Amino acid sequence: MIFNRSHLLIVALVLSAGTSWAASSTDGSELHFCIGAQPKTFNPLLVDDDASETVRYLTGGVLLRLDRNSQKLLPELATAWTVNRSGDAITFTLRENVRFSDGTPFSAEDVAYTIERLMDPSLHSPTGDAFRSSQGKVVTKITGKNRVTVAFPAPIVGLDRLFDQVAMMSALSPQKEMAVLGPYYLAENKAGAYLLLKRNPNYWKYDQTGRQLPYIDRVRLDVQQNRDIEALRLARGEIDFINSMNTESFEALKAKAPQTVLDAGVGLDSEQMWFNQVATAPLPDYKKAWFTSTNFRRAISSAIHRDDLVRVVFKGHAQPAVSFISPANKFWFDQKLHSHAFDFGEAMRALNQDGFQLQNGALRDRTGHPVEFSIITNAGNKDREHMATMIQQDLAALGIHLNVVTLDFPSLIERITRSFNYEACLLGLVNDDLDPNTQMNIWLSSADNHQWNPNQKTPATPWEAEIDRLMREQASTLDPRKRKQDVDRVQEIVWEQQPFIYLVNKNALSAVSPNLHNTHPAVLRPQVYWNIDQLTLGNEVATNH
């Protein structure tokens, strides 16, 4: 066969086209990391789990963003904002020519729509709980093409900071919540396996050289419950960072690659257990009586060796917890409080006050029922399983028989949020912000995340009513000293009543591959990828990419 020049040219063009097609299908940087579970929701207003929060952070566009390093608010979709003197209204000036990922223009109507959905009582938005300082209607007024004012029925301190959590939704897009304004949009979701996020082609942010952000083209989130495997994958170079590590993986990685790991000291997250106090829970009445007794909860708390939990389970990368505010939160933590130390005598005294008696090595209540209950925690989290097993031995010294049950995460969530068919639960609390106002969705008795007895119509106990009052008061006063007093009092009530038995505050442990650049790990979540649109991979240099 003889080829002339024109044939050769055609062959070359075909080859070149083939090569460029192959390149375009595989080119582009891809950031890999793991999330612990399948996100429960992609609706940014309904987020209340870690995996969904990750997706919201990467895809959601917010009016204001809290810089995790400087802890200052930065303009995002709002170029300017003002909070009025009384602290009950905020006016935003919106950025112009911004479009959602599907091309729908962003406008003041979208802000009004998002706020309306956020405050809709029927939606039960956990994000919206932080804005509910008092009863009354929230009014959103569009005062110009790019100006919008949101007025609340009462002052909310730290109002502007709360908007860091509110991802704007489109009022007009047919894609509804899947149309986003953040750096990435959700392109693929293989439930239980992975999520693929792609660069939002309409993202509004550009770097100093005029290049559209983010630098990394795709983000792949692998659903990986097992933290050991996650660490192994980092060591192999299969993933680029671990945002938050457990102690065992941290220690293993430290031995192998000390340059990748970072212990930033005590963090904001806590591990705690609680008893089911839901009145309608399918539990025998005598057990409900135990769990609603302050003395019983105090006794359990006093019987736990928290120092052992820190030393054995967390290898010293934690400290005994005191209250819902970590000692890392220096301003809001109540310095007068200290962690509940192990005190067997105190535990027995508290139990005796409620009529419990130790008979032949078994604790019995005043009606003769042996004290036995189960504690559930999520399967695959070795730290929690170990803590539960250690608590099991601690309580055995009181004559209490504790059954440790590990459940897959969806089953556990079903039990603690819907069926309430459980007795005690051991889980962690993830804190996103230093301001206790963001914990309104936990402490208000009407809140969804008031785990021991959620969604109460009226507070079940006087101390819960008092917490409601104090939390609402601190959320609606502008005086920092008054706020601090209120929050301290709430911490004291929680310390006395122990609806949550706080166990430990874990240190902030993370690991970053040397392949990932521009990372500045912070104590606040998301520790490693808070500046996701600035991160680069490999030899890529942000400024001349």
Add this chain to the structure above:
Amino acid sequence: MNRSRLIAIVFLGVVTLASVFANILAPAPYAQQFRDIPNAACSHQHPLGTDDLGRDRLSRLLYGTRVSLLLAPAAALVSSILAAFIGGTAGFAGGWVENLVMSATDLFLSLPWLFLLITIRALLPLNVAPLTSVMITFALLGCLGWAGAARVVCSDTRRLNHSDFMLQARASGSSGVRLMVHHLLPNLRPVLFAQFWISIPVFILSETNLSILGLGVSEPLPSWGSLLRELESFSMLSARPWQFASLILLVATVSCFHVAMQKEEA
């Protein structure tokens, strides 16, 4: 009896005896936490060291062997009885009954049993003692593991049903239950035994899989599966090779089962 089979049977006997007498041989109670020495190396006091919570690893291995090695045959017995009943009935009845039962068996075989097991386990009452929980786990394994064996039993029953001795028994006036109990069942015995022996290592490994997921035997009771979870932290193992003891024992035991049952399979 060939030499390898003899060695396998002796090994299984020794392991079984060691697990039965665990309370005598174990250096410490399996649940006791020596919190001052977590992850301790091998020592005179703790021949296989201690685990993450300071529990004696040898004691846990002995008790874990007892749990896995004694309950797996129980589960295998349950599944073999179910297989005999379901497969035997279908093969004996033939016709549409056989088609219906075997279709149901196929459907059962196509279920993702691990997810089914996890789901069923999640629905069980929470407040059960660890021993009860492990018995429930193995009972579930037994109840869910009959389908494969039922197909084999059905096929063998069908073959026997058309054999000369069955025709002769029918001609002599035998029918129904008498035919099944006196003529069919004795001839099914070899295949049922084979299925029983085959099932034991399968159930041991199934429990192991569940425990590795953290969904098997409840704490503090050990089983081979829960002991093997330590091996997840592979990076830590190079410094503590004795942690492989549970894996070696599991592999050796399952292998010995396969060697020991060669005659039954034949």
